[in-house]
Amino acid sequence: MKLEEARQNLALYALGALGESERQEVELALERYPELQEELRQLQDVAAELSLGQAVPPPPPLRTRVLAITQPKPPRRFGWGALAAAAAMLVLVWGGWQAWQWGPWIAAFGDPDTKVITLVDLERKPCGRFILRQDGQALIWIRLPPPPSGKTYQLWSVDGSTHLPMQTFEGQIFTFAAPQELQAIHITEEPDGGSQFPSVLRAVSN
Amino acid sequence: MLRSFSDEALLALVARADPEALGVLYDRYASAIYGLARRMGFDPTTQEDCVQEVFVRIWNKAGSFDPKRASGRGWLLAVAHHYCVDKVRNQASRPQALSVYPDDDNHPEAFDLPGPGLDEEAALNRVRLARAMGFLKPEERQVLEALYYQGYTYPDAAQVLGMPLGTFKSRVQKALQKLREVLREA
Numbered sequence: 001m002k003l004e005e006a007r008q009n010l011a012l013y014a015l016g017a018l019g020e021s022e023r024q025e026v027e028l029a030l031e032r033y034p035e036l037q038e039e040l041r042q043l044q045d046v047a048a049e050l051s052l053g054q055a056v057p058p059p060p061p062l063r064t065r066v067l068a069i070t071q072p073k074p075p076r077r078f079g080w081g082a083l084a085a086a087a088a089m090l091v092l093v094w095g096g097w098q099a100w101q102w103g104p105w106i107a108a109f110g111d112p113d114t115k116v117i118t119l120v121d122l123e124r125k126p127c128g129r130f131i132l133r134q135d136g137q138a139l140i141w142i143r144l145p146p147p148p149s150g151k152t153y154q155l156w157s158v159d160g161s162t163h164l165p166m167q168t169f170e171g172q173i174f175t176f177a178a179p180q181e182l183q184a185i186h187i188t189e190e191p192d193g194g195s196q197f198p199s200v201l202r203a204v205s206n
Numbered sequence: 207m208l209r210s211f212s213d214e215a216l217l218a219l220v221a222r223a224d225p226e227a228l229g230v231l232y233d234r235y236a237s238a239i240y241g242l243a244r245r246m247g248f249d250p251t252t253q254e255d256c257v258q259e260v261f262v263r264i265w266n267k268a269g270s271f272d273p274k275r276a277s278g279r280g281w282l283l284a285v286a287h288h289y290c291v292d293k294v295r296n297q298a299s300r301p302q303a304l305s306v307y308p309d310d311d312n313h314p315e316a317f318d319l320p321g322p323g324l325d326e327e328a329a330l331n332r333v334r335l336a337r338a339m340g341f342l343k344p345e346e347r348q349v350l351e352a353l354y355y356q357g358y359t360y361p362d363a364a365q366v367l368g369m370p371l372g373t374f375k376s377r378v379q380k381a382l383q384k385l386r387e388v389l390r391e392a
Binding site for chain 1: 221222223225228229232233236237238239240241242244245253254257258261262265266267269270274275276277279280281282283284286287288291325328331332334335336338350353354355357358359360363375378379382383385386389
């Protein structure tokens with residue numbers, strides 16, 4: 001889509017009047033011609049006025065119903081079948097010679113006191129698991145794209161609003177000793193070697 | 207404390223799963239979303255469902271908000287409008303949108319005065335938009351009505367209004383530009 005054609009379609013885009021394929025074409029054009037972005041921003045603000053000017057208060061109980069979506073879901077209970085399958089897979093993937101290393105983890109899967117917490121990315125899509133054994137040993141399995149050149153991923157122990165820097169890591173699976181004060185974990189993207197303060201958040205424990 | 211935060215800052219917090227930030231955004235925009243769904247002709251149950259589903263989308267998609275590309279308000283209400291438009295287009299029987307025009311007696315409730323539950327800012331927004339729409343020519347209001355409140359795609363709207371596509375597109379551009387100028391001066 002050429003610049004002028006894209007410009008002519010901006011008003012239709014802002015009003016939600018394009019079909020899916022044309023919408024995508026405009027979005028590609030916005031990448032190609034960044035000068036259109038400010039124009040679109042202004043048109044979208046006008047379109048927003050078409051909604052703001054219709055405001056009617058909803059019934060008060062709706063607020064509670066809507067905000068219930070933010071409540072954490074109860075921890076998922078793993079069935080023994082799934083746990084056994086996960087354990088078997090671990091053994092297979094890592095090879096028999098490493099099985100002794102994972103023995104305690106395999107046993108931990110059957111321990112009801114082992115915590116299994118989902119890690120989610122910034123779109124709140126599950127991207128891994130954080131498994132915490134009763135003895136404080138922790139295992140993380142996470143699926144993230146390789147960090148950009150000169151960057152690494154870093155783990156943080158989060159206690160309230162305090163971020164405690166922990167190790168940097170590569171790969172998808174690793175173990176570590178969890179600090180006692182650990183309440184949640186964050187994973188960030190940092191310059192090589194890690195940081196003392198978090199930079200770019202990539203995943204959080206749910 | 208979060209009440210003083212900008213929409214953009216609140217969206218950044220929502221992206222980090224902050225429920226209080228979502229609550230503040232609800233207080234700012236639920237009325238507009240509910241009113242939009244009402245204006246598009248949905249029944250009261252569906253109006254509430256629209257608000258609920260839009261906030262689910264905001265909760266799940268706040269991480270994709272890019273403040274370089276849109277204002278927080280523009281993004282939030284675009285999410286809401288896209289949801290309502292998709293719902294209109296997927297309904298077997300298209301709901302009858304209410305009218306926005308003060309001289310239209312068919313749906314007087316569409317231009318009713320703010321009720322007791324409407325806060326001052328929302329009431330001002332209503333009056334401001336109604337006045338601004340009054341500056342547009344009837345045929346300019348008509349194209350905005352067909353696209354924004356009735357949820358037609360532009361080829362369908364052009365057909366419904368019996369206009370050639372080129373004429374329709376240029377009329378939409380003019381109408382939105384004019385509305386922008388009038389609102390800026392209001």
